[in-house]
Amino acid sequence: MLETLGLLANGFTIVFEPQNLALIIAGCALGLFIGAMPGLGSVNGVAILLPLTFLVPPTGAVIFLAAIYYGAMYGGAISSIMLGIPGASTAVATTFDGRPLAKLGMADKALTAAAVASFVGGSISVVLFTFFAPPLAHVALVFGSPETFALMMLAFATFIGLGGDDIFKTLFSICIGLVLSAVGFDIISGEPRLILWDITGFLHGVNFLVLAIGIYGIGEMIWTVEEHNLGGGKSMLSEATVTVKRTIANLRELLSSWRATVMGSFLGYFVGILPAAGATPGSLMAYGIAKQISKNPEEFGKGALEGVCAPEAANNAASTGSMLPMLTLGIPGSPTTAILLGGMVIWGLEPGPRLFIDHSEFVWGLIASLYAANLFAVIIMLIFIPVFIKILKTPFTILAPIIFILCLIGGYAPTQSMHDVWLMVVFGIVGYLMRKLDYPLAPAVLAIVLGPLAEPALRQSLLISDGEFSIFFTRIYAGPIMVTAIILLFLPVLKIGYDKFRHRPA
Amino acid sequence: MIKSRRSFTKLVCIIGASAILAGLPAIGQAWEPIKPVEFVVMAGKGGGADKAVRLLQNIIASENMAPVPFTPINKPGGSGAEALVHLNDKKGDNHTIMFTLNSFYTTPLRQPKLGIDITTFTPVARMAEDTFLLWVNTDRKDINNVADFVKAAKAKGNQWIMAGTGKNSEDNLLTDFLNKAYGLNMKYVPYKGGGKVAKELAGNNADSTVNNPSEQLGFYEAGVTKALAAFTPVRLPLFPDAPTFRELDKDFVYFMQRTVVGAPGMSPEAAHYYKDLFTEVFNSDKWQQYRTKKSLQGGLLTDHHLMEYWKIERDIHEVMLRNMGAIK
Structure with missing residues (x-):
């Protein structure tokens, strides 16, 4: 413990060098902006700026990139809340309730909640990272396919178990997402599959952001246009003004969401450390569970503050968490850490169990910089909230075309193919129709994120066990997770039965 | 300190310069x-x-x-x-x-x-x-060479798990070679990417792999995994103790x-x-x-x-x- 604190103190002396401090602040601000631009998530930001980092020493470089990563986690919430377009894949869950809050004229409240929850998530996770890195690295290492599949089941269960929605419509939505997630290339058989109409664009699969921006960004816009009946020049928002008094009131109200925030922080961190999972599944799962444990689950999707806090806390916590397998195992925990890993190669560092020993200055400088980046990002974001609100007051007739263009850029950016842009427009229309027919869209998004993780894990497990499903129950980590998932899955059914029993006519 | 500050200024300059340079036409014949x-x-x-x-x-x-x-x-x-x-x-x-x-x-x-x-x-x-090598976890104290490996893999039959990248990939070709050359019946389980494969071996979720050195290097240096043999014509300088399959009378180079x-x-x-x-x-x-x-x-x-x-x-x-x- 003391030794860890000593190393951390060393890390802080590195962080407080003026140059590194400047890099953190610049990185946070840049990340915030990148994260707020639809489609330009932390992955793109880090990839674009990676070539610049060879000008500073590796520690400075990783600090800069980590600050961008962190800033982008904060920034992702901005366009999710204000425009209803997920700024980054990690911020999709934030649109579920952040957007309705903004429409109720409480965009400032949602943004404050996102900033504070992100800060809490980031802080809790970085403390966990500091003190429990080696044992958690071991968990990440032994976490194989059966464990991954059990965890994915748990994620699905939290969503199906969300009371309120029509369970069959939820299942239908999940199935659509799963089918879309299966498009592209099947690594188990080594064959392309579901290449619809032989269009080569489907070879790279259906990018999750294309679906998310399509149904949330474009679909949302069609919806708003209809709702406002093309109301000429009418502002999309009611009177959201920012005053100090209001901000303090917002902060006070946030206290009631502490459970969701803390839960999101821990969950996000643990999901984040699992190789290949990353912040997006973490934040979606946190949203699902927040709804389960909430006292007012019926408010979710209509503007529940907890629905903003949980995923925002989780995605920041997960972004810290995903650094762990990157540093200790050389396995990226998320797409962004995959790029960072490439950076480490350029800087001549070999990630792996020995990195903490051989390059302790690099590792602890990075960890200490996460503390600092977290603090700066929340300050920058809180300061800029009034500016964001100003933007929102732009008349809808002006804002709508801008949002539309941002959506198109966002759809194009990840793969740089026009195919995805068209696909996104199609998803926007389909998403709008599904919404008209009262189909929940979040489960489809969840499915397309988790499908590509769950499916190979399932097939790998069954390959190993010769088709025996017992493999999911007999292993030390997989077993309890799977049982929890099954209980959660049947919870709504039990609830319905119990309610019927209670309200039986006397 | 001075050095690092200068490099930071350089970073700022380069961002600006590269933006300008990108707009200039090429000069020269x-x-x-x-x-x-x-x-x-x-x-x-x-x-x-x-x-x-x-x-x-x-x-x-x-x-x-x-x-x-x-x-x-x-x-x-x-x-x-x-x-x-x-x-x-x-x-x-x-x-x-x-x-x-x-x-x-x-x-x-x-x-x-x-x-x-x-x-x-x-x-x-x-x-x-x-290059490619044959890897096992160092927990397998009983396996120190290819002969041990063959013995252990034979004993486990098709319960011996060889992790690799996608089906019909390079790893799959090598697994097929090993199965044929030594009369084994290893089960090939595909994962996404060599890094993931290396991790499955380190976490004991697989029995063996045929990773590239770069994929296993981190674990190898930490003493978590060991290389048994190389699919190269001559021994690799980084792994002097791993014989080539050629030395073991199996002429296979990949x-x-x-x-x-x-x-x-x-x-x-x-x-x-x-x-x-x-x-x-x-x-x-x-x-x-x-x-x-x-x-x-x-x-x-x-x-x-x-x-x-x-x-x-x-x-x-x-x-x-x-x-x-x-x-x-």
């Missing part, structure tokens, strides 16, 4: 790219190929070898099919190059519908050949190419430019260091030498795939 060069990666972000491309991009930019930036674009779809189709569609384009692997041979063979003829592509430079290829029908001047550029990159200290560190083999190969190499390798892969039953 010989052909030079006039807009950013698209550097297609036939694999996903974070994999071995992607890391190599980002290093190449870094060398070109930091040594000012080219007047324009080289921008990596990942097209991992369909085991490289997406990237191949993309490059094929760029016929005659002088600003698109690709970093390629062995799926360059296998994917067009397995998916003839794509209509890809790799001999129409423009050879630029083979930068290296990656490499993974790391090659830069240009779009089909690229102008001869442009092809010449890229050849010179990547020759310079090949000879740079950074690339040579990377080669040593990752235990890469295979010298520089350009022009018709590279094309001949492709043809030979394609024929070898065709035979291998046919023997596996992956193609008819």
Whole structure:
């Protein structure tokens, strides 16, 4: 413990060098902006700026990139809340309730909640990272396919178990997402599959952001246009003004969401450390569970503050968490850490169990910089909230075309193919129709994120066990997770039965 | 302190300078790219190929070898099919190059519908050949050589798990070889990417792998995994204790190419430019260091030498795939 604190103190002396401090602040601000631009998530930001980092020493470089990563986690919430377009894949869950809050004229409240929850998530996770890195690295290492599949089941269960929605419509939505997630290339058989109409664009699969921006960004816009009946020049928002008094009131109200925030922080961190999972599944799962444990689950999707806090806390916590397998195992925990890993190669560092020993200055400088980046990002974001609100007051007739263009850029950016842009427009229309027919869209998004993780894990497990499903129950980590998932899955059914029993006519 | 502050100023300057430079036209007689060069990666972000491309991009930019930036674009779809189709569609384009692997041979063979003829592509430079070794976890105290390995794998029959990248991939070819050569019945379980495969072995979720050195290096250096034998003609300097399969009387050698290829029908001047550029990159200290560190083999190969190499390798892969039953 003391030794860890000593190393951390060393890390802080590195962080407080003026140059590194400047890099953190610049990185946070840049990340915030990148994260707020639809489609330009932390992955793109880090990839674009990676070539610049060879000008500073590796520690400075990783600090800069980590600050961008962190800033982008904060920034992702901005366009999710204000425009209803997920700024980054990690911020999709934030649109579920952040957007309705903004429409109720409480965009400032949602943004404050996102900033504070992100800060809490980031802080809790970085403390966990500091003190429990080696044992958690071991968990990440032994976490194989059966464990991954059990965890994915748990994620699905939290969503199906969300009371309120029509369970069959939820299942239908999940199935659509799963089918879309299966498009592209099947690594188990080594064959392309579901290449619809032989269009080569489907070879790279259906990018999750294309679906998310399509149904949330474009679909949302069609919806708003209809709702406002093309109301000429009418502002999309009611009177959201920012005053100090209001901000303090917002902060006070946030206290009631502490459970969701803390839960999101821990969950996000643990999901984040699992190789290949990353912040997006973490934040979606946190949203699902927040709804389960909430006292007012019926408010979710209509503007529940907890629905903003949980995923925002989780995605920041997960972004810290995903650094762990990157540093200790050389396995990226998320797409962004995959790029960072490439950076480490350029800087001549070999990630792996020995990195903490051989390059302790690099590792602890990075960890200490996460503390600092977290603090700066929340300050920058809180300061800029009034500016964001100003933007929102732009008349809808002006804002709508801008949002539309941002959506198109966002759809194009990840793969740089026009195919995805068209696909996104199609998803926007389909998403709008599904919404008209009262189909929940979040489960489809969840499915397309988790499908590509769950499916190979399932097939790998069954390959190993010769088709025996017992493999999911007999292993030390997989077993309890799977049982929890099954209980959660049947919870709504039990609830319905119990309610019927209670309200039986006397 | 002073040094680091200066480098920070340099960073700021370069951001500005590169923005200005990108707008300037090329000066001089010989052909030079006039807009950013698209550097297609036939694999996903974070994999071995992607890391190599980002290093190449870094060398070109930091040594000012080219007047324009080289921008990596990942097209991992369909085991490289997406990237191949993309490059094929760029016929005659002088600003698109690709970093390629062995799926360059296998994917067009397995998916003839794509209509890809790799001999129409423009050879630029083979930068290296990656090697393969047979790995087990160091927890297996009973396995210290290939003979032990064969004994243990035989005892477990098809419960012995060999983790590898996708089906019919390089790892699968090597597993097939081992099964045949030693009369084994190992179960091949595909994972996404070599890094994931290496981790499955380190976490004891698999019994053995045939990773590249770069994928196992972290675990190897930490003493978590050990190499039993190499699929190379001679022993690798990094792993002097691992004999080659040739030494063990099984004549099997297998490499993974790391090659830069240009779009089909690229102008001869442009092809010449890229050849010179990547020759310079090949000879740079950074690339040579990377080669040593990752235990890469295979010298520089350009022009018709590279094309001949492709043809030979394609024929070898065709035979291998046919023997596996992956193609008819």
